[in-house]
Amino acid sequence: MRTAIGVDLGGSHTAAGVLTEDGTIHAQHELDLDDLSFDSVVDAVVQVVGLALADAGPNVSAIGVGSPGNVQAQTGTILYSPNFGWKDAPLGKALRKKFKQPLYVANDARCATLGEYTFGCGRGTKNFVLLTLGTGIGGGIVGEGELLLGSSFGAGEVGHHQIRADSGFTCTCGKIGCFEVQASGTGLIRHAFALEPSFPRSSLLDSARDALSSKRIRKAAQAGDPHALAAWKNFVSDLSIGLANVIAFVNPELIALGGGVSSAGAFMVDAVRPEVDRLTTMVPKGTTRIEIAKLGNDAGQVGAGIMALRGGLTTHG
Numbered sequence: 373m374r375t376a377i378g379v380d381l382g383g384s385h386t387a388a389g390v391l392t393e394d395g396t397i398h399a400q401h402e403l404d405l406d407d408l409s410f411d412s413v414v415d416a417v418v419q420v421v422g423l424a425l426a427d428a429g430p431n432v433s434a435i436g437v438g439s440p441g442n443v444q445a446q447t448g449t450i451l452y453s454p455n456f457g458w459k460d461a462p463l464g465k466a467l468r469k470k471f472k473q474p475l476y477v478a479n480d481a482r483c484a485t486l487g488e489y490t491f492g493c494g495r496g497t498k499n500f501v502l503l504t505l506g507t508g509i510g511g512g513i514v515g516e517g518e519l520l521l522g523s524s525f526g527a528g529e530v531g532h533h534q535i536r537a538d539s540g541f542t543c544t545c546g547k548i549g550c551f552e553v554q555a556s557g558t559g560l561i562r563h564a565f566a567l568e569p570s571f572p573r574s575s576l577l578d579s580a581r582d583a584l585s586s587k588r589i590r591k592a593a594q595a596g597d598p599h600a601l602a603a604w605k606n607f608v609s610d611l612s613i614g615l616a617n618v619i620a621f622v623n624p625e626l627i628a629l630g631g632g633v634s635s636a637g638a639f640m641v642d643a644v645r646p647e648v649d650r651l652t653t654m655v656p657k658g659t660t661r662i663e664i665a666k667l668g669n670d671a672g673q674v675g676a677g678i679m680a681l682r683g684g685l686t687t688h689g
């Protein structure tokens with residue numbers, strides 16, 4: 373079977389694995405990124421790919437890299453990445469000098485979408501959306517069986533549509549109330565801090581304020597903590613607005629939710645369902661399924677590996 377290396381490059385670490393064409397991923401390696409300068413990130417990717425290549429043996433046909441930011445498909449240049457603070461960074465060119473195999477670069481969330489669509493919960497659908505809820509909200513859209521890239525490689529950037537333009541938090545992109553600043557994992561934490569004055573006796577922020585995680589808030593909400601429940605309610609409200617908007621734009625069969633916050637599972641899906649239905653007006657309510665994504669942290673590596681095997685970010689192959 374043909375094999376490829378799939379690389380997932382994130383804001384704090386990079387991971388690579390060996391993908392065989394049946395969708396199995398193995399020999400995974402991960403490195404922390406201590407320094408986000410271009411040269412240091414290139415060195416880290418070269419290192420992690422080298423580890424995967426050593427495990428894979430001689431038959432690796434290509435390498436795929438999913439990176440944050442807006443990626444020019446042909447060259448693999450990162451046109452803009454707020455996570456790395458990069459503009460026009462020639463990632464594809466720098467990496468191609470280091471390996472003999474063909475190498476492709478695309479946006480990380482689009483790679484994850486291709487992975488979930490091909491081997492995860494999107495399998496068998498024609499209209500599919502993946503949203504990864506983590507530090508931000510990444511996304512990807514498959515419409516009529518085609519992964520949408522957009523005229524300047526920005527299709528699927530649903531994290532930066534505004535849902536609270538008048539009253540929201542300030543986003544890393546400079547706008548107010550973007551979907552991702554309101555409804556990502558860090559969005560849930562922002563809601564908890566914003567509600568602090570209303571809960572002066574709250575134990576949620578007693579210790580380790582800087583280490584407050586979305587998981588801790590969610591677990592406290594499940595245990596009935598009033599402060600956590602109020603933050604969770606605001607988070608669910610904002611997430612539901614974004615999901616209903618995505619349904620209005622794309623009318624997908626399925627929206628899959630991935631990323632760290634998706635570990636909330638049914639607690640989150642059951643909470644957003646009635647809100648999303650209430651906000652869905654132009655298509656029959658309830659027809660878009662909302663589920664937790666299947667591939668977890670592997671989705672990005674799997675999708676990048678598929679891109680490598682197919683010679684581009686496509687659902688065909």
Ligand SMILES: [Zn+2]
Nearest residue numbers: 532543545550
């Ligand atoms: Zn934004």
